Amino acid sequence: MKKRILVIDDDITILQALQMTFEDEGYEVEASPNGKPVESINGYQPNVVLLDIMLAGEDGRKLAKKIRSKFPDKPTIIIISAMADAKESALKSGADHFVAKPFDLDHIVELADQACNGG
Amino acid sequence: MLNYLRQLEAKVIHHSRRFWWYGYAVAVVLVCLALVARLSLRELLNPSPYLLFLLVVFVTSWLGNIKASLLTIVAFAVLQLYYFTPPLYSLSLAKTKAADWVGLLGFVVVSLVTSVLVWARNAARVRADTAVGEAKDSAQRTEAILRSALDSIIVMDHTGRVVEFNPAAEQMFGYTRDQVVGQEMAVLIIPERYRDKHRQGLARYLETGEGPVLGRRIEVTAMRSDGSTFDVELAITPIRIAGQPLFTGYLRDITERKQLERQKDDFIRMASHELKTPVTSVKLYAQSLQRRLRRLGDTEAAASLGKVTGQLDRLNVLINALLDLSRVETGKMSLNLEEADLNEVIGNAVSQAAIVSPGHQITVQGRLPQPIYADKVRLGQAITNLISNAVKYSPQGGPVLVEVEPAAEAVTVRVVDRGIGISKQQLGKVFDRYHRVYKQDGKIFSGLGIGLYITAEIIKLHRGKIGVESEEGRGSTFYITLPLSSEEKFEETHTRH
Structure with a gap:
């Protein structure tokens, strides 16, 4: 089964780099600078959602909460943020992992792979 | 006559x-x-x-x-x-x-x-x-003195009633002295949600003579006559007259200062976000390319990109140090306390340091059998700082020993190096903010001079102690002592101070 990831970050360079990496890793990537794709998540059914907290006009934690209320088990939500002290609130919002920016790409890929392998 | x-x-x-x-x-x-x-x-x-x-x-x-x-x-x-x-x-x-x-x-x-x-x-x-x-x-x-004081001075008796209310207080709170003398102070100037706490504190003092807020400066919220609230710095000193205590409160409006602190805090947050964003993208591209190169078998080029990410990590450490400094200064550094395995925290710090400084032999001696109540991340940061310092000030390489010595109520962690040591004149200043160390040739060691200051603050927040023993030319021993307290005990000592 194809691994699917939804990446949301309003920083286009980061978004493109993540898209490139996950495509390299064999993922089907949906990349968006805003939370719009969250609305159609039902049809897209990603294994992993990679979310930034500070989005233009949106809070990634709110998006996480929204996803979690609709889909209690899947997908795995990974919140990334430059605010290292946002860990607690991020996990409270329903995220499974919190990774502070600047992160280790290997670590993120590992987390995503684990999620896809049902880990 | x-x-x-x-x-x-x-x-x-x-x-x-x-x-x-x-x-x-x-x-x-x-x-x-x-x-x-x-x-x-x-x-x-x-x-x-x-x-x-x-x-x-x-x-x-x-x-x-x-x-x-x-x-x-x-x-x-x-x-x-x-x-x-x-x-x-x-x-x-x-x-x-x-x-x-x-x-x-x-x-x-x-x-x-x-x-x-x-x-x-x-x-x-x-x-x-x-x-x-x-x-x-x-x-x-x-x-x-009362009339000319710039600070508000309010004197309260043992029943909680106002005895004195100086002109600065009149101006600050919008009451006249005559309106408040003889009235219960809590109702006048303390917002409703804090009143019970104030009354309990007074009752406890009268009963036990203990008052954790007495004799030091604290920041509280006060209320004006129109019901609006504002931040004040308050110092209360008790005195005894004819066997009964009188409490003199000195209050200063710190609304402006608080606002500046908030602005500064917001600025630092934004600045750190703005600084971290490009670091994140550069690191991301470097690592992404590194993964591609590895896949293509070009390990040499991949290793070069590893150096780029190493430097970016260093830059990130500096950004975090500045953020931490701001947190300490604004009193915003808080701990996320949980049961933690000290051995694991030390192990992580050592392996991290070993990657950065392969020229030093870092060994751990001793272990703590029970868990410790601490913030894993912050404690790890403190121990990493001590090990990084040991490495940094042993420029010739050499052994660095991390010793763990458990005792009945506390555990001591010592980081021992055989580096350049610290002169007697400098020894008392190493935990000062912005303290820098000079090399023998008069040049300064790199760094911001805030690592040990932040380390000491982290240890203080854990109710621990930090210290150093050193001899110039022979090396230094930094030690931290952390209480082996449970969550309840920690809370107790935290609220008592």
């Missing part, structure tokens, strides 16, 4: 306090006048020969001082003997009659008693006057 005499008395007492000779001068004048009177009115005064002298002794001791009146008595005794006791105009005592002796002795005794009584009475009065004067001065001084 009585008034005149009182004024005269006050004048003489005033002068005799100013000039030591004044009492004696009064005595001499009066003695001379008395002698002249007695000599000229000999016939009239002879039936009661000592009456005039006694009167003068009385007046002298009243107006003058005890020494002057004693001199007056001696002078009168001599004059009586010379002018009025047969044989006249002679001081010879041999032929004096017994009756005259008795009279003279009687005069001396009565005069002495009179002088001492008058002196004692006057001395008591002067003391009382002085005390009243001082009390009045003191009250005036206190009032002047």
Whole structure:
């Protein structure tokens, strides 16, 4: 089964780099600078959602909460943020992992792979 | 007449306090006048020969001082003997009659008693006057201080009622002194949600004598007469008057300072976000390329990109250090306390340091069998800082030892190096903010000079201790001691301080 990831970050360079990496890793990537794709998540059914907290006009934690209320088990939500002290609130919002920016790409890929392998 | 005499008395007492000779001068004048009177009115005064002298002794001791009146008595005794006791105009005592002796002795005794009584009475009065004067001065001084103070000063009694409310407080809270004196302070200036806590604190102090907020500066929320709230810095000192405690509160409006702190905090957050975003993208592209190169088998190029990410990590450490400094300064550094495995925390710190400094042999000795109640991330940061320092100041390489020594109620972690050491003059300053270390050639070691300062703050937040022993040229031992307390105990000690 194809691994699917939804990446949301309003920083286009980061978004493109993540898209490139996950495509390299064999993922089907949906990349968006805003939370719009969250609305159609039902049809897209990603294994992993990679979310930034500070989005233009949106809070990634709110998006996480929204996803979690609709889909209690899947997908795995990974919140990334430059605010290292946002860990607690991020996990409270329903995220499974919190990774502070600047992160280790290997670590993120590992987390995503684990999620896809049902880990 | 009585008034005149009182004024005269006050004048003489005033002068005799100013000039030591004044009492004696009064005595001499009066003695001379008395002698002249007695000599000229000999016939009239002879039936009661000592009456005039006694009167003068009385007046002298009243107006003058005890020494002057004693001199007056001696002078009168001599004059009586010379002018009025047969044989006249002679001081010879041999032929004096017994009756005259008795009279003279009687005069001396009565005069002495009179002088001492008058002196004692006057001395008591002067003391009382002085005390009243001082009390009045003191009250005036206190009032002047209260009136002119820029800080609000509110005095509360043991029942929680306002006793004093200075003009600055009137201005700060929008009440007049008359409106609040005698009222319960809590209702007037403490927002409702904090009132019970205040009342409990007061009750506890009255019961146990313990008050964690007393004698130090704290930041609290206060309420104006219109119900609006604002931040104040408050210092309360208790004093005891007539067995009952009085609490003096000094308050300063810190709304502006708080606002600046918030702005600074927001700025640092934004700046850190703005700084981290490009670091994140550069690191992301470097690592992404690194993964591609590895896949293509170009390990050399992949390793070069590893150096790029290493430097980016260093930059990130610096950004985090600046953020931490700002957090410490604004009191925003908080701990995420949980049960943690100290051995794991140390292990992670050591392996991290080993990657960065392969030239140093870092070993761990000892372990803590039980979990510790701590913030894993912050404690790890503190230990990493100590190990990084040990490595940094052992530029020739060499061993770094991390020793764990558990005791009954605390655990000590020592980081021992055999590096350049610290001179005695520098030893007391190593935990100071912005403290930098100079190399032997006079150049400065790299770094911001805030690592040990932040480390010390983290350890303090854990209710632990930090210290250093060092000998220049032989190495240093930094140690931290952390209490082995449970969550409940930690909370207890946290709230008590």
